[in-house]
Amino acid sequence: MKGIRILVAEDEDKLREVILKYFKKEGYEGFGASDGExxxxxxxxxxxxxxxxxxxxxxxxGFEVLQEIRQTxxxxxxxxxxxxxxxxxxxxxxxxxDDYVTKPFSPRELMVRIKALLKRSxxxxxxxxxxxxGIQFNPEERLMTINDETIQLSQKEYDMLIYFIxxxxxxxxxxxxxxxxxxxxxxxxxxxxxxxxxxxxxxxxEKGECIQTIRGLGYKFQK
Amino acid sequence: MKGIRILVAEDEDKLREVILKYFKKEGYEGFGASDGExxxxxxxxxxxxxxxxxxxxxxxxGFEVLQEIRQTxxxxxxxxxxxxxxxxxxxxxxxxxDDYVTKPFSPRELMVRIKALLKRSxxxxxxxxxxxxGIQFNPEERLMTINDETIQLSQKEYDMLIYFIxxxxxxxxxxxxxxxxxxxxxxxxxxxxxxxxxxxxxxxxEKGECIQTIRGLGYKFQK
DNA sequence: CCCATTTTGACACACTAATGACACATGGAC
DNA sequence: GTCCATGTGTCATTAGTGTGTCAAAATGGG
Numbered sequence: 338m339k340g341i342r343i344l345v346a347e348d349e350d351k352l353r354e355v356i357l358k359y360f361k362k363e364g365y366e367g368f369g370a371s372d373g374e375x376x377x378x379x380x381x382x383x384x385x386x387x388x389x390x391x392x393x394x395x396x397x398x399g400f401e402v403l404q405e406i407r408q409t410x411x412x413x414x415x416x417x418x419x420x421x422x423x424x425x426x427x428x429x430x431x432x433x434x435d436d437y438v439t440k441p442f443s444p445r446e447l448m449v450r451i452k453a454l455l456k457r458s459x460x461x462x463x464x465x466x467x468x469x470x471g472i473q474f475n476p477e478e479r480l481m482t483i484n485d486e487t488i489q490l491s492q493k494e495y496d497m498l499i500y501f502i503x504x505x506x507x508x509x510x511x512x513x514x515x516x517x518x519x520x521x522x523x524x525x526x527x528x529x530x531x532x533x534x535x536x537x538x539x540x541x542x543e544k545g546e547c548i549q550t551i552r553g554l555g556y557k558f559q560k
Numbered sequence: 561m562k563g564i565r566i567l568v569a570e571d572e573d574k575l576r577e578v579i580l581k582y583f584k585k586e587g588y589e590g591f592g593a594s595d596g597e598x599x600x601x602x603x604x605x606x607x608x609x610x611x612x613x614x615x616x617x618x619x620x621x622g623f624e625v626l627q628e629i630r631q632t633x634x635x636x637x638x639x640x641x642x643x644x645x646x647x648x649x650x651x652x653x654x655x656x657x658d659d660y661v662t663k664p665f666s667p668r669e670l671m672v673r674i675k676a677l678l679k680r681s682x683x684x685x686x687x688x689x690x691x692x693x694g695i696q697f698n699p700e701e702r703l704m705t706i707n708d709e710t711i712q713l714s715q716k717e718y719d720m721l722i723y724f725i726x727x728x729x730x731x732x733x734x735x736x737x738x739x740x741x742x743x744x745x746x747x748x749x750x751x752x753x754x755x756x757x758x759x760x761x762x763x764x765x766e767k768g769e770c771i772q773t774i775r776g777l778g779y780k781f782q783k
Numbered sequence: 784c785c786c787a788t789t790t791t792g793a794c795a796c797a798c799t800a801a802t803g804a805c806a807c808a809t810g811g812a813c
Numbered sequence: 814g815t816c817c818a819t820g821t822g823t824c825a826t827t828a829g830t831g832t833g834t835c836a837a838a839a840t841g842g843g
Contacts, residue, residue, distance in 0.1 A: 418574075437572075437574060437575075439572075491789080491790055491791080492790080492791095493790080493791070494790095506700075506701045507700055507701060508700065508701065508702045516665075525792065525793085526792075526793070526794090528792095528793085528794090528830090529791075529792055529793080531830065531831070531832090532791080532792070532793085532831095532832085533791085533792095534830095534831090535830095535831065535832060535833095536790095536791095538831095539832095550829095550830070550831090551702050552714070552715075552799095552800065552801075552828095552829065552830075553714075553715045553801090553828090553829070554702060557701065557702070559701075714800080714801055714802080715801080715802095716801080716802075717801095748803065748804080749803075749804065749805090751803090751804085751805090751819090752802075752803055752804080754819065754820070754821090755802080755803070755804085755820095755821085756802085756803095757819095757820090758820065758821065758822095759801090759802095761820095773818095773819070773820090775811075775812090775818065775819075776817095776818070784843100785842105785843090786841100786842090786843090787840100787841085787842085787843100788839100788840080788841080788842095789838100789839080789840070789841090790837100790838080790839065790840080791836100791837080791838070791839080792835105792836090792837075792838090793834100793835090793836085793837095794833105794834090794835090794836105795832100795833090795834090795835105796831105796832090796833090796834105797830100797831080797832080797833100798829105798830080798831070798832095799828100799829090799830080799831095800827105800828090800829080800830095801826105801827080801828075801829090802825105802826080802827070802828085803824105803825090803826080803827090804823100804824090804825085804826095805822105805823090805824090805825105806821100806822090806823090806824105807820100807821085807822090807823105808819100808820075808821075808822095809818105809819080809820065809821090810817105810818090810819085810820090811816105811817095811818085811819095812815100812816085812817090812818100813814105813815085813816085813817105
């Protein structure tokens with residue numbers, strides 16, 4: 338099984354190494370970058386499942402890197418900020434950071450945030466060959482098998498389904514779904530969700546009924 | 561018309577600023593407090609229409625502030641909690657919070673909650689897995705179970721039932737119910753309540769008898 | 784770079800549950 | 814019995830969703 342890959346961009350060598358060591362201990366695959374440009378290069382090269390960005394870095398600061406990443410990628414990003422960089426934090430939220438950790442922090446705290454973020458972002462948390470209510474998952478290829486029939490899902494469909502699977506029985510509002518799948522800065526109509534639900538249901542066939550409509554609130558996944 | 565005023569008590573500057581900025585964009589008037597004491601002071605001073613309280617704050621935590629506020633004020637309060645699995649939310653509901661939002665969240669999600677809360681203005685939610693007289697509540701899943709049978713309630717039915725549960729043994733007049741569930745500015749016939757009570761009773765089956773008619777006064781919920 | 788294909792977003796219209804209004808039935812208080 | 818408040822069935826309206834279709838945007842080869 339493919340491991341979870343995390344990119345750490347932090348110019349303080351010691352801190353970066355501590356974090357990377359911690360990741361290794363937890364079974365994650367970590368890549369270290371010591372400046373912004375290296376971070377971007379590694380991001381393109383490795384396509385990690387999560388990115389940790391220090392705000393203050395040589396050559397290219399965290400925000401610039403984030404902005405660049407956000408052009409094409411919705412990967413979960415955690416920003417590392419020092420206590421007094423208040424304005425910076427605002428800026429980060431605007432460009433689309435998913436969480437912030439203020440220095441100093443413990444690796445343990447960072448791990449907690451990462452795990453929470455990965456879980457919520459729903460992109461990578463499904464193990465291979467997981468089976469939920471007759472639906473077999475193959476996240477690496479974004480494939481799904483129902484009754485020996487393989488089904489190809491699109492990005493949005495796949496992400497939504499994972500999000501539902503990870504939050505079974507919970508009612509998810511259109512806004513929550515939008516935030517998670519489209520990104521909190523998505524500006525379009527919240528009814529895109531309806532359309533995508535429609536398509537997902539259709540592909541799921543009879544299993545589509547697992548996605549229930551809670552009128553006035555949203556949708557939920559239940560067997 | 562007077563604008564809607566919201567107090568945001570959150571010690572993380574970046575987050576508070578982002579929220580306040582969103583409020584402004586949405587046409588709300590926002591006040592920021594960075595610790596519990598400041599929050600209390602601002603609450604007294606500004607008498608906001610809605611209060612957002614971070615649980616973890618310097619000087620005075622969110623629960624203490626809430627407790628203080630609840631001595632004299634029934635203003636809608638949303639608590640910001642750090643971790644989903646914590647007892648935070650339970651404790652918050654006990655002291656009288658109206659909703660909780662788990663960090664990190666997007667401004668969009670918070671806005672949705674605020675709007676919903678303002679609309680309901682005072683309808684208190686119920687903790688998960690509460691059981692009252694054989695009726696099992698599960699608000700997160702938006703489910704109600706009686707004798708292992710799940711029941712789907714509509715919005716109005718659900719809100720009314722919660723209102724009754726939160727005010728057991730109290731006689732609630734049609735006017736009170738209208739104010740809470742339909743909003744104080746509802747202009748229609750007060751006998752819509754009768755119709756909704758009828759429907760709720762029907763869905764509750766034999767438990768419908770728990771909703772008793774107090775002739776000339778209104779209704780009350782009792783086992 | 785172009786073209787074919789897929790994915791996505793927007794929108795109109797259809798459909799259905801929820802709601803509100805009302806007429807009439809019921810039942811207690813006097 | 815009458816009076817009056819409440820119960821209840823029914824129906825029209827409304828609000829919220831489902832869905833087909835089209836166009837725009839992204840993707841993927843030649």
